[in-house]
Amino acid sequence: MVQSVLIVGGGSAGWITANLLNAHCRRTGRDTRIVLVESPDIPTIGVGEATVPTIRRTLNDIGLPEQDFLESTEATFKTLIRFKDWNLGETYDHPFDRRPRPQSDTAAIAWSAQNGLPFDRHFSVLTQLADFNTAPKSPRHPQYQASFPYAYHLDAIKLAARLSSFGQANGIEYRLGNVVDVIVSPEGLIAGVKTDRGDDLTANLYIDCTGFRSVLLGGALDVPVRSFEKHLLCDRAVTMRVPYDVYRPERILTYTKATAREAGWQWDINLQSRRGIGYVYSSQFLDETAAEAALRQYEGAHSDELEARHIRFASGKREVSWKGNCVAVGLSDGFLEPLESSGLYLIEFAGLAIANMLADFESAPQATMRYYNRITNDLYDEILGFLNLHYVISNRRDTAFWRAATSDEVIVDDLRDRLELWKHRGPGQFDFPGADRLFARDSYEFILHGMRYVKGATHSRASIPDLSQVVMKARAELPDHEAFLSLVERAAEARKLS
Template sequence: MAEARKSMVIVGGGSAGWMTAIYLNRRFNLAGRHMDITVIESPDIGIIGVGEATVHSVRFFFAQMGLDEAELLKETNGAFKLGILFRNWMKPVDGRPHEYFHPFEHQPLGRTLDISSQWLTSERAGAERYDEGVSLSAPLMKARHGPKTMTSRAYQGVVPYGYHIDATLMARFLRRKAIEAGVRHVEATVADVDCDGATIKAVVTNDGDRFEGDIFVDCTGFRGLLIDRLKADNWESFEDALPCNRAVALQRELAPGEAPKPYTTATALTNGWAWQIDLVNRQGTGYVYDGNRLTPEEAEAELRAFLGPEAKVLKCTHLDMKVGCRREFWVGNCIATGLAGGFIEPLESTGLHLINLAAGLMGTHLSGAPDQSVRDSFNRLMRGYYQDLKQFIVLHYCLTDRDDSDFWRAAPATVDHTPWLKAQLEAWRRKICEFSDLSGSFSTIFTDENYRYILYGMDHRPDLWTRADPAETEAIFADLARMGDMAVKNTAPHGDYLRQLHM
């Protein structure tokens, strides 16, 4: 006797709803229909849609979903992202603003010593930035080249890359693809949740329609409309370690002749930092700040002054941010994802990455009959992902030497709320950050290689006794220089590639 099909109701669209729907539909229904998936999306509640940069792993999600990369970029006004350029996170040095670049790559060069140790123990450490010494993305970024040659295949480049995409357009694109693949779309606003203890029986819309299901996925953003009905006192705040709890987001026109930059910029301001993310048609920018130290009006004025009087602003949005995560993401038959599950400030563009992780875990954890052990497993892994990301974001703040505002004077103490990181920072004064330091963690994308870009970019370098062989060091960095020149020679200027793509 054939097993009855299961049903899933996803409440809320946006990136969380449609990424989850398209992933689970492909996983459970690719070889015959085993799960009916319905997305209920409100026409009255807009999506936040300001998180417009991604980490590099998101391209594997798009590829796995069978989506055409060129079509994705065309439909979302998309561009490429080589990494993040950080500015002014420390005091100027010799009158020059502080800068460092965090790319997605690692070059496994080195014979006796790894390339990081080779760089740290050579004279290069006093003459160039760490990212300039050990990556191919840095010369590409400086040349304003993207990761692609004119003949690169989909989802491949000379270095790993992410995207800059219009989040609202991406949700629409995924919605269309999901509906074409068999996901049911209902346009309505959920007004009530019918619960029996820790189980949701149905959701009821403003029109009085009732939708029952075996599993409900809460994608209702910070409201947590479903998950909050099942469990009170289910939120762990991270604001002690990450005090930025508000943002003002602006969209501005690109100036005539201004080509989109192939990287995100994160510039430290008085009480937080500003992002700049270039799409093909505009720039998304915003100020993430501590709302206990700055009013929304003051934050908007500071951001507009940072952009300059010539900036042509198209749209302005103010946001309250609920920083932290659920203690239990899965309660009864309800799973919270996206902003309903948690939020880490967008300093490293991890919003879509966390949705991707949650969707993958749903795929494995819903493959059999879920009981409490399965829910416990899901909750343990999701909490671990958020805790790991929390400490990685704290790393960016706690190493600062800025003392020009109360916010920056308090920033070094944020490490007190991440004891593991505090202990490791002491060890990393005397040894390199290595794979074994993080191998037992929940880290899913930021490894020792990523930590080193932040540590050494923020001048937290170990004092090493080891000394590299000068001839070996010279040969390694000569090889890397040749590779960098070849990467620039073979790739296209970012603007040229995008003009051809979006024709």
């Protein structure tokens, strides 16, 4: 019986997992004690500002009201990623909406770059709404629901802080302390952890959320990492926060900007009162000083006084996520570079899966562990292939980084044959095994057609849906993004006064 769970680490991974487990136990009447211990000295990574639409279900499952979430995390809406210069001089979108598709549509869409028509503009309403800065929902929509799929940009530190207070108010026990010793039994199970504040903590299940340190799974249980660095070359980031009182952009955008640069790419994310920007790059091709200089040059002179943070990371995953009575969630398990905002998604997936497998673990621990490891490894591989795609189909060869990132040996094996097929016909229904994928056919279509990779297909105009009515109706019904955010702010102020 899993009577107690100990979560080590209080970043996004720790608090999302703790709250998902807690909500599940409350909902199902399970009497499980959940304790989270966090170091008072080791800061969280503090990045992780862009999400994917599943975050709404996660927050809803946790029970945090959307208005509360929007107020407490500086959140804005995210409806797509706008990719610039992945083919030099070109821009395309990866939106969250799915293209309208005839029911019997099994074949690849015949869409040709030669037509000169941008794919996203013809098949996505959100792409068109983004140009007008329209919010994806109106205040009349129920919480976490809207006419179109959406996610958020958020402040990662504020998210962890809000989930911490919310979780504690709902029964999660919280301890401060550095875990300085992990006791491992002769059978290879964790028998307890000791903190520098004198606490000896034990549980039936231990969840390692200690970030890149991976104190339990990587450290005490010695589970090695399977590296993805051959396929994803970026391993550094330099980041900066740009408050609006230093520089206010013309509009608070509903999308993440992902702009390819000489040795990687750069994000630009708009929150309620600041932007987060970061240059993700490969240390083989650029050093820290040059990367920071490039980021400051992009931002302009007003960034001279702003602090830059340098982050080192490695794309890879522990060979197993769950060993014995210990599961690693978040960066302690693995990381895939941040291009498609999969970090928080992987945590949501893990938290939900563990919560739903608690009963399985009691009745069939070995099978549960093996199955969890299989689905988690498959998920990482799925995301790895999708991220790899963004680089390997680029037509850029202008710098040493881009020549390396587009070389044949970088391509993941799983993608190789499909890339060959897609060159002639684009992605079809049978190219994506597995239900419930994070990135399925629509996502691949937006990238492949956006990058003009598919050659030689011809299309008939009849196959292009007419979205103009939907766009017009949406623009009439939905508020401007900033108007929506002002309502959030006003509601917060009204609450403070009352």
